[in-house]
Amino acid sequence: MKLRSLLFVPGDRPDRMEKALHSGADALILDLEDAVASEAKPEARKAVAAFLEANASAALWVRINPLDGGEAEKDLDAILPGRPDGIVLPKAEGGTSVAELARRLLERGNASAQILAIATETPAAMFQLGSYGGQNHLAGLTWGAEDLPAAIGAATSREEDGRYTPPYELARSLCLFGAAAAGVAPIETVYPAFRDLEGLAAYAARARRDGFSGMMAIHPAQVPVINDAFTPSDAEIAHARAVVAAFEANPGAGALSLDGRMIDWPHLVQARRTLAAAG
Numbered sequence: 001m002k003l004r005s006l007l008f009v010p011g012d013r014p015d016r017m018e019k020a021l022h023s024g025a026d027a028l029i030l031d032l033e034d035a036v037a038s039e040a041k042p043e044a045r046k047a048v049a050a051f052l053e054a055n056a057s058a059a060l061w062v063r064i065n066p067l068d069g070g071e072a073e074k075d076l077d078a079i080l081p082g083r084p085d086g087i088v089l090p091k092a093e094g095g096t097s098v099a100e101l102a103r104r105l106l107e108r109g110n111a112s113a114q115i116l117a118i119a120t121e122t123p124a125a126m127f128q129l130g131s132y133g134g135q136n137h138l139a140g141l142t143w144g145a146e147d148l149p150a151a152i153g154a155a156t157s158r159e160e161d162g163r164y165t166p167p168y169e170l171a172r173s174l175c176l177f178g179a180a181a182a183g184v185a186p187i188e189t190v191y192p193a194f195r196d197l198e199g200l201a202a203y204a205a206r207a208r209r210d211g212f213s214g215m216m217a218i219h220p221a222q223v224p225v226i227n228d229a230f231t232p233s234d235a236e237i238a239h240a241r242a243v244v245a246a247f248e249a250n251p252g253a254g255a256l257s258l259d260g261r262m263i264d265w266p267h268l269v270q271a272r273r274t275l276a277a278a279g
Contacts, residue, residue, distance in 0.1 A: 001059065001085070001114070002026050002279070003140065003185055003214040004230035005223050008063075010035035011044035017051050023220040024227060027059040032075050033066075033090050041071060045078035052082025061116065063088035067100055080110050086139060091147070092117035094128025098135040105137070114139035116187065119178060120171040121147035129178035140185035142216060143175035162199070176211055188212040194219035204229035213277070232278045240278075243271035 007025035009017050011032045020028050030051065036044045052060055062084045065071035068091070076087075089101050098115055105113055117132065119125055120143040132138060145157040145168050157168040164172065172189070179186035188207035191200045204215055204226050215226045232240070246256050247268050255264040 005217055005226040007217045007223055011048045012036050012040045014047045020220060021058060023223045025223045027061055029061045029063050029088055031063045033063050049078050049082050052079060052084055060084050061086040061088055066091040076104055076108060080108050084113055086114035086116055089115055089117045091121050092119050093122060093125045094131040095135050098138050102137040116140045116142060118142055118144055119175050120144060122151055129174040130181055132178055132182040138184050140187050141175050141179040142187035143171055143189050145189055185214060186212045188215040190216045190218050194222055197225050200225050232274045236274055237278050240271035240274040243267055
């Protein structure tokens with residue numbers, strides 16, 4: 001499943017869900033957590049369940065409420081008959097959280113939904129980012145820059161110029177490495193200034209440069225920018241093909257020269273990853 005762009009849509013706004021289907025996002029995240037007020041959650045569950053039933057061919061994920069409260073049970077009971085492609089798990093605290101969600105899915109007869117864990121939203125979660133390996137239902141890890149500072153009493157997670165402060169750069173980095181260690185997709189967090197598409201383009205380019213394979217969006221206008229950032233260019237594809245061809249022509253070589261530069265096994269790994277991202 002390609003996950004370059006994942007667009008959040010409030011679960012209590014069926015009109016926005018319909019519009020989001022035409023956004024070009026690789027997947028929609030129908031949100032039953034932060035985007036929905038407590039008193040609106042029952043109606044939101046009904047709306048999300050109906051949307052899932054009516055759009056079985058679309059790539060639809062649902063962000064449920066945290067597992068440690070009763071709302072998550074109500075969420076799963078309401079939405080699983082609609083067979084969502086995946087569940088976004090907030091406030092995840094390591095592989096045990098994913099295993100518990102997988103258990104609840106199986107308990108309800110669902111063995112197919114994938115899980116995307118938001119892995120940095122509590123202080124305890126920071127110490128579990130190396131524990132996600134071996135979770136069969138896990139498709140990816142992502143992180144957040146809002147809940148964690150609130151949890152520890154920080155004034156903000158960002159410098160005045162928008163860059164993350166060191167504690168949250170650490171959270172981002174550990175999420176990236178935790179995903180790589182678990183062999184799942186690392187997904188960059190949202191860019192909240194949804195009107196700043198130029199800033200978004202730079203942010204998404206840095207994310208891809210650093211190793212993230214996709215990014216979450218909060219507005220349909222962000223989707224084309226994100227898709228472009230995480231789609232290899234023609235030049236990148238041509239270079240990747242040349243690297244693969246060079247090693248195929250010299251199967252016993254450990255290092256080769258290509259276009260005046262030395263290439264070795266890490267370059268081959270990256271080339272294959274580029275071609276996989278290009279489809």
